[in-house]
Every structure is written in C-alpha cells, then in structure tokens.
Amino acid sequence: MAITSANQLELLQTAEAVAREKMIDPGLVVEAMEESLARAAKSRYGSEMDIRVSIDRKTGKATFTRVRSVVEDEELENYQSEMTVEQAKQYMADPKVGDTYVEEVPPVEMGRIAAQSAKQVILQKVREAERDRQYEEFKDRAGTIINGLVKREEFGNVIVDVGAGEAILRRNEKIGRESYRPNDRIRCYIKDVRREPRGPQIFLSRTAPEFMAELFKMEVPEIYDGIIEIKAVARDPGSRAKIAVISYDGSIDPVGACVGMRGSRVQAVVNELQGEKIDIIPWNEDQPTFLVNALQPAEVSKVVLDEEAGKIEVVVPEEQLSLAIGRRGQNVRLASQLTGLDIDIMTEEEESARRQKEFEARTGLFMETLDLDEFFAQLLVSEGFTSLEEVAYVELDELLVIDGVDEGTAEELQARARDYLEAKAKAAIDAARALGAEDSLIDFDGLTPQMIEALAKDGIKTLEDFATCADWELAGGWTTDGGERIKDDGILEPFGMSLEEAQDMVMTARVLLGWVDPAELEPEVSEDDEAEGDEEAADTGAGV
Known part of the structure; x- marks a missing residue:
C-alpha cells in the first residue's frame, strides 16, 4: 500500500x-x-x-x-x-x-x-x-462524590462505569452486605486515582468518613457556603456514625441546620448510607466538653483528661455504663475516633474504689520512705502529693499550706525525701556498673539512674549500644502479625518515655558519637520562608 x-x-x-x-x-x-x-x-x-x-x-x-x-x-x-x-x-x-x-x-x-x-x-x-x-480528567476529582452505573461484580468488587472510564469499588469499601446488579445507579466517593501501566485506576469508597462529610455538604447549603464546618467524622459503616459540626454564625444552630426541617436533610444522608444512624454533635475546643457531647446519649458524671498521655477517663453512673459503651463497644469506639483520645469508661463505684486504692498505696509509700505516721501521710496525699519527687523538689511554700506543717517540718520532710531518692539513685547506678554499664552511658543527659539500670539489665551498657536502639525498643510500640496486633514492651516504657522522646535521645547520642552531622538535622528553609524572613527584616529595619 x-x-x-x-x-x-x-x-x-x-x-x-x-x-x-x-x-x-x-x-x-x-x-x-x-x-x-x-x-x-x-x-x-x-x-x-x-x-x-x-x-x-x-x-x-x-x-x-x-x-x-x-x-x-x-x-x-x-x-x-x-x-x-x-x-x-x-x-x-x-x-x-x-x-x-x-x-x-x-x-x-x-x-x-x-x-x-x-x-x-x-x-x-x-x-x-x-x-x-x-487520568487527567479524574486526578483532580479525588475527594469528591461521583455517580455511576454498575457494570459487573468480580469477586465481591464492583466495577462502575463513570462515563469516561471504569472505576472499582472494592469489597471492603462497600457498606455492610450491599449487593448490586448491572445497570444499578450508584453514588461513591473517589478515594484515590493512580496512574498505573495498565491504565488509570480509580478507587471508590462508600465507607470512608469523607463520603459522609461530602453527602452532608450536598444536603446542607450552610456547609457548602462555609458557615458550618464539619470538624470530625467517625463511622461504623452501615450501622452508626458520629459527626462533629461547628457554626461560624452565632444565629445558626449547626446541629439543627444539619438535621433540617423534620429531619429531611439528615434523612437524605441516612437513606444513601443504607439506614446508618447518625449522631450530630456540636464541636467544642474544650476536649472534655467535646467528649461529653460525643458520648451522647449517655450522661457523664466526671471527666479526667491526661493530655500528655492522650488518654481520658470518663465516669458515668452505673445505670448509664452500658449506654456509654454501646453495643459491642460501638459508642465509646466512635467517640474515641471522633476526639482522637483513648477513653477509659468506669462507673462511679469503680472510680471510687480505684481512688481509694491509689490513696492507700500513696499513703503507704510516704509512711515507709519518709518514716511518717499514717495520719500525716494521709494528709500529704489529701493535699495532692503523689510521689517522693514532688515532696523533695516543690517550693517550700506548697508544704507550708498543709495544716500543722511549719518551716522546720517542711525542711525535714524534703531532706528525708531527697536522702531517700539519692540513696535509691546511688543503688541503681551501683547495680548498673556491676552489670557493666560504662560512664559514656551513665553520664548521658536525660537518663535517670533507674533507666540506666534497666538498660544495663537489657544488655545496653555503652552510649554506642544506646545509639543503635530503635525508638520503639525504648518506648514500646505495636506490630501486626497475621492480622493480629501484638504489643512490644519498651525497655524505658515503665518510666513514661514516649516515642518522640526516645527518637530525640537516640538522635542526640548519634550526634555525640559523630555518626550524624547536626547540620543534616536542621530543617530546610524554603524560598518562601527566606522571602518572609527578608520581608520581616525589612519591616524591622524600616521601624528603627
């Protein structure tokens, strides 16, 4: 031709x-x-x-x-x-x-x-x-809702015709036991769009929390206009969900706006999600208040927040315990996802018994270590002292507010506490040395004598040994084996060391040993940051 x-x-x-x-x-x-x-x-x-x-x-x-x-x-x-x-x-x-x-x-x-x-x-x-x-058509549509037609089902995965191509709704992204037939209309959330050798792959989801947020945005004009914002969503797909909302207009109730006239707006979302029950909760910057809202419909008696550990204790009346936990722990699990906190729920009786046990343990500690009678030890605990370190190193004035404690008694209390702590630290260092711990590890800032002893017992005896440790070996962590999460105990976990602290200490040790250049650890300054710095310098110069 x-x-x-x-x-x-x-x-x-x-x-x-x-x-x-x-x-x-x-x-x-x-x-x-x-x-x-x-x-x-x-x-x-x-x-x-x-x-x-x-x-x-x-x-x-x-x-x-x-x-x-x-x-x-x-x-x-x-x-x-x-x-x-x-x-x-x-x-x-x-x-x-x-x-x-x-x-x-x-x-x-x-x-x-x-x-x-x-x-x-x-x-x-x-x-x-x-x-x-x-790919160009769909790459910018990730994070949005799309309507399509079901083409076929393969091994539980649904292939959806989205007009200019095909997308896949995987089995684990479907709600409950949903089933579809060819040519059924379906609404999904575009979770991800990837460029692959076999062509662009469009992954859909109906279980993603973002899917619910986008549905509310479509049903509630105030959310679309930015007057109301969805701050958090937690879902147990097909069963129950919690959504936290806040209004930036004092005249608009965020919960009422999302519910709609006679529940019309929220009902439209519920129908799309196969009858999933939705709790709409007002968001609050105060975490304990927000948590009380998140645990609705259960009533909460008291909330104790531990910000450092990211944990929170919730005390509820005995008759409210099952409601707060929910069926199979659903209510407390969704509240935990919504707030990002580990929640420990207990009844008023359990909390009282636990506090009594803690009170007795601290009383016994002060009686034994400070050579005090039971009444005086109980007085210290009642004033909020929980450890020997607090007694030894607080300002003297904090001890003087206790009834019956004068300056001489306060100084004697602190002297006894410090003597005990110093003796305990010396014993720990001696034990560590006996195990082979070297001065390079003992003199390293940030490690207490008890930590050094624990490290030596685990075979970590030099700064070089410490620098080769992974952060999870020190602070603990979780691994997954065969789909099951297994707890890894950290050597220094009993001393309250976090992963971030472990990372910082290991990196500091590596810098001291010359394994890492400190300049490599400095964050890179972008051109935008440099420009901002130049503008600030110019403004400062102009103001002189």
Missing part, C-alpha cells in the same frame, strides 16, 4: 474519526500515524537509518525524510544516521559538528506485515492517549 494522492485525505479523515470516537486530540492520532509510517520505512530502508515522516495537517500528504547528524570523527558509530565534517562537505556548505542534513526519500510500499505493524502502533498510541485523558 503506497501513500498516494487518492488516500492522503483519507488519513486525516481517519485520524479525526478515531479522535472523535476516543475523545482525544486529532494531532495525537496523526503523530501515531507518522511514527507507524516511519517504522515501516525503516524496515524498507534499514533500521539504522533515521527516517522521519511528516503528514501535512491540511492536505494529508506524507513526506518521508532521512536525517543525518554531523559528529566528530572519533564519535562516528552509525554510518547510516551520522557523518563526519569531511563527509558532510559533499552535501552542505561549511558544516559544523551538531548540524543535521535532511534529504527527502521516496515513499515506501507498505506490505501486509508493515501495515499490520503500523496499525498496532496507532492503536497503542491511541490507547495511551486515552489513558492519559482519563
């Missing part, structure tokens, strides 16, 4: 038809044709030749050219596509290295094999262009 005047325009017509059908740029189809014709020409003239084809976008005429580059004598490798300066003088006036010589060659006759190869090239290029178009 030769590219004759009879079928030159046919090339352009074919390109336009394919482009229209696949919704891609006709120019991409023409480029694919040029490449396929160039391959066919190479098979005729020789694969080492640099043959290029250009199709006129108006007339459809295909021009075949051979390109040769001018190179240095010692760099000449391919005689068919390269030539030296001397050789180029036959074709060009004053040739230089880097110049190219282009000459037109006769069009080729395309045999059956060449035509089939050209067809494959065009199809491949069109397929790649189609995939790129799909």
Whole structure:
C-alpha cells in the first residue's frame, strides 16, 4: 500500500474519526500515524537509518525524510544516521559538528506485515492517549462524590462505569452486605486515582468518613457556603456514625441546620448510607466538653483528661455504663475516633474504689520512705502529693499550706525525701556498673539512674549500644502479625518515655558519637520562608 494522492485525505479523515470516537486530540492520532509510517520505512530502508515522516495537517500528504547528524570523527558509530565534517562537505556548505542534513526519500510500499505493524502502533498510541485523558480528567476529582452505573461484580468488587472510564469499588469499601446488579445507579466517593501501566485506576469508597462529610455538604447549603464546618467524622459503616459540626454564625444552630426541617436533610444522608444512624454533635475546643457531647446519649458524671498521655477517663453512673459503651463497644469506639483520645469508661463505684486504692498505696509509700505516721501521710496525699519527687523538689511554700506543717517540718520532710531518692539513685547506678554499664552511658543527659539500670539489665551498657536502639525498643510500640496486633514492651516504657522522646535521645547520642552531622538535622528553609524572613527584616529595619 503506497501513500498516494487518492488516500492522503483519507488519513486525516481517519485520524479525526478515531479522535472523535476516543475523545482525544486529532494531532495525537496523526503523530501515531507518522511514527507507524516511519517504522515501516525503516524496515524498507534499514533500521539504522533515521527516517522521519511528516503528514501535512491540511492536505494529508506524507513526506518521508532521512536525517543525518554531523559528529566528530572519533564519535562516528552509525554510518547510516551520522557523518563526519569531511563527509558532510559533499552535501552542505561549511558544516559544523551538531548540524543535521535532511534529504527527502521516496515513499515506501507498505506490505501486509508493515501495515499490520503500523496499525498496532496507532492503536497503542491511541490507547495511551486515552489513558492519559482519563487520568487527567479524574486526578483532580479525588475527594469528591461521583455517580455511576454498575457494570459487573468480580469477586465481591464492583466495577462502575463513570462515563469516561471504569472505576472499582472494592469489597471492603462497600457498606455492610450491599449487593448490586448491572445497570444499578450508584453514588461513591473517589478515594484515590493512580496512574498505573495498565491504565488509570480509580478507587471508590462508600465507607470512608469523607463520603459522609461530602453527602452532608450536598444536603446542607450552610456547609457548602462555609458557615458550618464539619470538624470530625467517625463511622461504623452501615450501622452508626458520629459527626462533629461547628457554626461560624452565632444565629445558626449547626446541629439543627444539619438535621433540617423534620429531619429531611439528615434523612437524605441516612437513606444513601443504607439506614446508618447518625449522631450530630456540636464541636467544642474544650476536649472534655467535646467528649461529653460525643458520648451522647449517655450522661457523664466526671471527666479526667491526661493530655500528655492522650488518654481520658470518663465516669458515668452505673445505670448509664452500658449506654456509654454501646453495643459491642460501638459508642465509646466512635467517640474515641471522633476526639482522637483513648477513653477509659468506669462507673462511679469503680472510680471510687480505684481512688481509694491509689490513696492507700500513696499513703503507704510516704509512711515507709519518709518514716511518717499514717495520719500525716494521709494528709500529704489529701493535699495532692503523689510521689517522693514532688515532696523533695516543690517550693517550700506548697508544704507550708498543709495544716500543722511549719518551716522546720517542711525542711525535714524534703531532706528525708531527697536522702531517700539519692540513696535509691546511688543503688541503681551501683547495680548498673556491676552489670557493666560504662560512664559514656551513665553520664548521658536525660537518663535517670533507674533507666540506666534497666538498660544495663537489657544488655545496653555503652552510649554506642544506646545509639543503635530503635525508638520503639525504648518506648514500646505495636506490630501486626497475621492480622493480629501484638504489643512490644519498651525497655524505658515503665518510666513514661514516649516515642518522640526516645527518637530525640537516640538522635542526640548519634550526634555525640559523630555518626550524624547536626547540620543534616536542621530543617530546610524554603524560598518562601527566606522571602518572609527578608520581608520581616525589612519591616524591622524600616521601624528603627
């Protein structure tokens, strides 16, 4: 098959038809044709030749050219596509290295094999262009809701026709025991869009918390306009959910706006989520207050927050315990997800018994270590003292507020506490040395004598040993084995060391040993930050 005047325009017509059908740029189809014709020409003239084809976008005429580059004598490798300066003088006036010589060659006759190869090239290029178009169309739509038609179901995964391509709703992203038939309409949240060799992959979800947030945004105009903001969402898909909202307009009730007239707005979301019950909760910056709201409909008697540990204790009346926990722990689990806190729920009786036990344990500690009678030890505990360190190192005035304690008694109490702590620290250091702990570890800032003893018992006896530790080895953590979470106990976990503290201490040890350059740990300053710094400096200079 030769590219004759009879079928030159046919090339352009074919390109336009394919482009229209696949919704891609006709120019991409023409480029694919040029490449396929160039391959066919190479098979005729020789694969080492640099043959290029250009199709006129108006007339459809295909021009075949051979390109040769001018190179240095010692760099000449391919005689068919390269030539030296001397050789180029036959074709060009004053040739230089880097110049190219282009000459037109006769069009080729395309045999059956060449035509089939050209067809494959065009199809491949069109397929790649189609995939790129799909990816470009959907990459910015991640995080939004899309409507589609169910095409088929494969191994529990639903393949959805979303117009310009196919998307997948995986089995674990469906609500409960949802089942779909071909041509059912479905509404999903676009969770992720990835570019992969087999084409763009669009992953959908109906269980993501963001799906519920987007549904409320569609049903509640105040959320869409930014007057009401969704601060947090927690879901047990298909069963129950909690959503925290706040209003930036004092005249608008965020909960009422989300519920709607006679519950019309929230009911629309519930219907879409297969009857999932939704608790709409007013968000509050005060975490304990927010938690009380999140545990609705249970009533809470008292909340104790431990900000450092990220834990919170909730005390409820005995008759409210089952309501607060919920069926299979659902209520407290959703409240924990919503607040981002570990919640420990107990009844008033359990809390009273626990506090009594703590009171007795601290009383016994002070009686034994400070040589006090029971009444005086109980007095200390009642005033809020929980450890020997507090007694030893608080300001003297804090002890003087206790009834019956004068300055001499306060000083004696502190002296006894410090003597006991120093003796205990010396015993721990002696034990660590006996185990082989070296001064490099003992003198390292941040480690208490008891920590050093614990490390030595675990075989960590030098600063080098300490620097090779992972943060989770020191502070503890969790690993997953066969789908089951297993707790890893940290060596220093009993001393309240967090992962962040462990990371900082290990990195400090590595810097001291010269393993890490301190400059590498400094955060990089971006151009924007530098510009801001220059502006601040200019403002400061202007104000002088």
